[in-house]
Amino acid sequence: METLMAYIVGAMFAAAVYMMLRRSIVKLVIGLMLLSNAANLLIFTVAGMRQGAPPLVPEGAEVPASAVADPLPQALILTAIVIAFGVLAFSVVLIHRAYEVVGTDDLDRMKDTDT
Amino acid sequence: MSLAVAPILVPLFFGALSLALWRYRIAQRVLGLVGTLVLLAVAIRLFQVVHAEGMVVLHMGGWAAPLGITLAVDMLGAIMVVLTGITGLAIALFSMGDTPERHEHFGYYPLMHLLLAGVAGSFVTGDIFNLYVWFEVMLIASFALLTLGGERAQMEGAIKYVTLNLFSSAIFLSAVGILYGLLGTLNMADIAQKIDQVENTAMINVVAVMFMVAFGIKASAFPLFFWLPASYHTPLVGVSALFAGLLTKVGVYALFRMFTIVFDHDVAYTHEILVWVAGLTMLSGVLGAAAQYEFRRILSFHIVSQIGYMILGLALYTPLAIIGGVFYIMHHIIVKTTLFLVSGVTYRIAGTHELKDLGGFFRSRPMLSVLFLIPAFSLAGMPPLSGFFAKFIVIRAGVEAEAWGVTAVALLVGLLTLYSMTKIWAEVFWKAAPDTESGEPAGQGSTVGLGWMYTAIAGLAACTVFIGLNGEPIYALAETAADQLLNPDRYIRAVLEARP
């Protein structure tokens, strides 16, 4: 599965970057969403994927009966998901405000600060 | 014995408290000052302990490394934390006089505290993923601070800032993931120790390079710096100053941390890249500044350029070079903050940042002029200010390492920096103010609160003079820091062998 996921995640990164390269700020949102999903899946994939063995200890047991999926990357991804959500929420509102203030959704017309 | 986490918890606490008291503006202001003062106090205490004991290691939650998150404060970390405190306090003081009421109503102070928490967290943590988390805390606090005014330029700048930094975060996160996949650990000391045991370091190099890109973006290294000049001149001046002083330095710090303690396995490859990065960063930043005619824009481009010097210190990877890099970081945080704060005063008085519309300040405000000249000449590396010694050490390291090309660039960039600073000096201070009879700035702005602002600026300027005139003890600190960075074994042992 990791091999397939490698291609899938790569494709997702590509899609994310493509969207982030668009001139429309609205599309940027989609790019950011894809980007964080791609990064999370990358961690998930690289850490190794195991089916049907969630890192839970059965009631009454000290340790899981058999090998379980690595819980640490899961914790990391959970953190990353929530962080990405916060960032995305902020970005969405930022983009909205930018659109309101600048009056265009064309990134190429938001050059005031640079030139 | 949880001193190591204090620089994080203090601003977090004051930030949370300010948020809880969001209705009370005065409370926010008081907490702003008190919080940064306490932060500085604990930072200094932490520094003292580190100074005495070499390193402070804290296993959070009592989980010994590498199981939990371990905070590991060595000299570099301690220095950075103290600088965070100093900058924080200066900004808080300045903000007392310069922050519009409506910004105070909408979270200015909590955001400031939490930004400091993120910065301090990045400096004390010894865990790579935890570093990511503090980066994000810092980043999103900076996003919010950047957009706090709601102006057009802020929005435009923020979009670039946000997007490019998120790209960096994604690469950072991916690199952490791959690193974990390879080594199965997140603790920096453990990573370093395990890398030492890896024979074929090809993949380690790949990850190292990814970190280099991610931190390079945060540090605004060439060719990844675009977000910085696009945004740093847009927010409130206090915010600009805080960013200018601290934020990019966190990226630089991360490079220093990772490319000494952790990725020292193939210096010939990794640090050679950094040499190029350093040279090009210095040059492109300073040229960018030369093309600008707006006070804060010039300063912003100079951040980029100066980052190059710091990276150069790391890239040359000799003890002296690392010392120079650390010294440079210390100097630059203070000086850059001061310069931005000065721009705040001129803006307050004249209502513009455009050089062509400014003028007459030497005539009307000699004190401010002196307070500009000191950091400006310091930034340009003029003796006997802090910047001179910073530059001198790096250049000397460059000469001793026979890195002629990049050393020549560093020298040239110093000259061009001076050019920019004199440009500001001539236009803002020397030149008579345009459009006024008296040649003095028009003075639309209110002068209420200027006292706070001057206090902050004067305090920081005193720091740069102090470092300049009293380089020896500062050098000794940088030397200790460099020594620790170049002997990762000590760091590794301290972290992995410390008991909770």
Add this chain to the structure above:
Amino acid sequence: MNSFVLTLVYSMLALAMLMAAIRLGKGPSLPDRVVAIELISSMVVGIIGVHALDTGVLSFLDVAIVVALVAFLASIGFARFIERGGPRE
């Protein structure tokens, strides 16, 4: 559980999801797409159930509960958006 049955069920669900996704892609109106999402969230509940049985991990059912309880909020959000006069596409 019989692996053939599971494979069959999985395949059917996968096919179903694919078809729903096609509707999502085709639209033509936003409500059409939302209907597809709604259906897919039901399928997700089913899939999680089957997977829980497949692996014998009861805890997965909790995920299904959350989906069943919360996923419809997206539809409500879309509906509200549509009614508030969001541009029609």
Add this chain to the structure above:
Amino acid sequence: MIAFFWNVILALLWVALTGSFSGGNLLAGFVFGYLALAVMQRHIPVLHGYSQRVPRFMAFALFFLKELFVANVRVAYDVITPVWYMKPGVIAMRLEAESDIEITLVANLISLTPGTLSLDVSDDRKVLYIHAMFMADEQELRDSLHELERRILRVLR
């Protein structure tokens, strides 16, 4: 509703008293509680008719499942076959249900039954607008809808 609440509390009390928190024990507690309430209902006004309502609910559930299944098959047939047999349309249905809960439940259960979909309630809450798929015999449709409403109300009232 209050009676049901009581029943649940009794069940929980049972669980607490027996000290074993398993589904079976909870169910047992519920059954014993139900019996207790059935005995008591004559003396306590809020419990009136509770014992009848539970079997009525069971019966309704079975009826509903049957309806659900049958109607689903009907829709399925039309979906699978290439030609459309359906005659869709939007009809207005006079509501017997009065309270918010009743209206909502009626509307939702109508929505859950294949072939009908509650679109909206009029502002005066007297009419439910329904999209129906098979309107070949409109009267039969209306009858079945009213039948469903009556059954629901019987469980509720």
Add this chain to the structure above:
Amino acid sequence: MMLLAVLSGFILALFAPLICRVAGDRCGWVFALLPATLFVWFAWLLPEVMANGAQVVRYPWFPAMEINLDFLIDGLSLMFALLISGIGTFILIYAGGYLKGHPYLGRFYVVMLSFMASMLGVVLSDNLVTLFVFWELTSITSYLLIGFEHEDVKARASALQGLFVTVAGGLALMAGLIMLGTMAGSYSLNDVLASDADLLGHEWAVPMLLCILAGAFTKSAQVPFHFWLPNAMAAPTPVSAFLHSATMVKAGVYLLARLNPALGEAELWTLLLSFFGGLTMFTGAFMAITHTGAKKVLAYSTIMALGTLVMLIGIGTHYALVAFATFLVAHSLYKGALFMIAGILDHETGTKDVAEMGGLASLMPVTSVAAAVAALSLAGLPPLLGFVGKELMFEAVLDAPAWQMLLPVLAFGAGIGVMVAAGIIAIKPFYGKRLETPKHPHEAPVSMLAGPVVLAGLSLLFGVALFIPEQTLVAPVVASLGGAAEKVHLALWHGINMPLILSLGCLVVAGLILRFWSRLQPQLDVLREGLGRFGPEAGYFRIMEWLTRIATWQTRVLQNGTMGNYMITLALTTVGITGFTLITQYGVPLRLPVPDSGFAAGIALLMIVSAFFATGTVSRLGSVAAMSIVGFAVALIFILFSAPDLGITQILVETLTVILLVLVLFRLPGFTRMSSPLERWRDIIVAVMVGALMTVLILAATEVQFFEPISAEHVARSVSDGHGRNIVNVILVDFRALDTLGEMFVLALAAVGVYSMIRLKAEDQTA
């Protein structure tokens, strides 16, 4: 004591504004007390140094970097110190008169005193770095002095030019000094001069030499860096007088003289110094006669003198060294005097153009006499010290080891030039027809006359009583330069020899030129303009212009404001550097995907198809809808691969994201296609490159695992030590609770950011 002596200027500078306020118009006299005291003290040190040789006084400052406030006291440094403090005394007095009533007099003295102190620091420092520190301080302070009349655009430009050129050289000097220090193994000048190390045989020798010369040449205004000096005349006259006579520009000369014992043997040193020195000498003299502004003429004559001094160090013979020392003293005296006189002239007449002056001698008798004496010294006529210096110089060039014929020719030309210049300064304004000037001239006040009179008087006194400079100044200097002090013997009359003949020749030609001076002016103007167009100053302007142009171009290319370009750069940098590392060091681990679970593969495919749909669709809402399918699919992947917590979180977050999006998207425009097909293809290529990199990275990373993950311990200790059966949650709230703490704050920050953005907007609307 030495430290105090050097730093006293800085300390006094701190109080200068206060003193000015208290002492009022007489503050110049007060300030002059300091250099006067220092002069006496240095003079008092002189006999001891002559008797016992060089002394080094050490004060630790920054010992870790070998940067210390060490001072080297020998003949050379004391002679310079005496000149600085001595002339400085009169300059400070003079400035009080010249700038009387100026609103910024306090600021002026702050910088002036700092400048003086810096200059003392340069000449007295034993430490290479400290020397450099003071060196740069002179650049900074002179920048502030040149730009003193800062509301005049020309003053600002000139100040910048001076600073830019000298600091440019200064930076090279820094590199050179570091190299020198490293090669010699010490940053102490005394050690360097006494070093046994084969400095000239070291592989760094040539770059080191070139760097140091670059610093010295720029500071001392050698061709082709000389142009900043005449422009520096924008400064108030007391500044020019000080800068030109004894300080600033002499710093370079001092440095060369100082290092001569260590580096003088290098052939390159001899060649470069004598060539550029000679060239500068000639150019300065020639340019002097093409100008009519008194200060300009003097400035070029300074360049001539600087060239001469450098050339003499380069020649390096005994005569040359004696000539160097003598000429140095002579020049400091007459140049100081002449500048102050020029200042008096423009102060009294209101014009700077000598051509507009005439017949002032009767109105300003004292000034005219002082001018005459100083000018004679400048012209090199007996019995003034300038004559002795010039004779010695001719002597030196005639047997110079390098550039055999060239140097005497240049020297002859220069001799003519300075004579003409002297004539312009001393004759033209004072004698001949009385011309009307903007202001009615009077004799200058005492404060302004004291300097010229004393300095001119000394020029005369030293010329007549040659033993005084010989024993007190020249011999110690020659000793410091590595020459034979005991062989020093100065005399006015050496018999009829080649130098004398040359001098006479100069006099004749100069007389002729002066006779026809006004008639020559038009031709000279043409010449000057031609030089202005092609000379080094034009080069400077071109460099500055190119700097701006390159900077603008670079900024336009890099920081062009186009977000797409930024992203592409970032993406390609990432791909380039990471991909390069991966491919060259690891290889390309391509494997075909063989999913072990068909269903999971299906979900993954659904995910990516939806993602592509979200990217490709023209419908904004379709895109958002597709993204929620992506979210569901990701959640399913998490669930199928044993991460229920992740699955739940993903679904919840996805749902809330949709809600947020619809709340905001409502007020945003739809997708519009803005890029051209070409741009789209470019973006697709970039995106595919990033995607390919990530794929290859994952493929490689999943092939290699060096160590077992540490999480085995988390699993083992979750229940026993963490008291929880959901290991992920135990990690989140216990093992790695700090992450979660940070993450809480991230969410809170996002909320505060969002809230402030929308609320501040609401306030805008109501406002």
Add this chain to the structure above:
Amino acid sequence: MMDLIIAVFLISGAAFMLLAALGILRLPDLPTRMHSSTKAGAMGAMLIMVGVVIGFAEWLALARGLAIVLFIMATTPIAAHAIGRAGYIIGVPLWDGTIKDELRENYDTRTHGLRSDAADQDEPRL
């Protein structure tokens, strides 16, 4: 035997899902598609849950299964109502074969008010 029952429930559930998917793919307009998705989807999920609960044969599974079914039954029609209504209000076109529309005339597009008076006098026959 038990396995067979489970298999029947699972497969029929999946079949309903498939049916729902086919429905929303094939059916001609928004309301008819919603008929297919909401009912068949919920039905499918419920059937699968029954199979799952039987398969686990645990009280906890039953409780969870019941909760899932309950939640699905509670939320699906609400979502359907919201979307259907929204789609109708913004005028997503109905299929040509639609034979009747008693809502349109009662709906005030300006105030978004919905009257009852013009409705068919459809008194419930008791």
Add this chain to the structure above:
Amino acid sequence: MREANTLILRTAALLLVPMQLLFSVFLLLRGHDEPGGGFIAGLVASGAVVLFLFSYGVSATRELLRVDPRDFLGVGLLIGLASILPSLILGQPAMTAQWWQIPLPGGDYYKFSTPLIFDVGVYLTVIGSILTMVVGLSESEESDA
């Protein structure tokens, strides 16, 4: 403007919101042992309030909550930080978990701990954050309309 989806949605919300809130508390409390925890629970609870918000509008939601969402935020963060206090007071490394067995009637114990307090802090913070954003956005939407 007519409030969207009045009757059916409002009534359904009245039924569903308590269910969701209850479920969120359930997820919170048992998150240490089974899937769940402060984040997940907080997200579910936020979902519940969002449903209420969509059905009844901003002012009704504000009444329901009684306090400003931003107060949740500050309080949640402070609770999260407060969970660190016991370890600091006891002089243990910061964030060291403390476990207390609280006896229940019937001989059982309830495990009360600082991680739980921490998780409650997370829970409130998540609710506070999301509600601050969503309520704020809805408000500005209403003021726009």
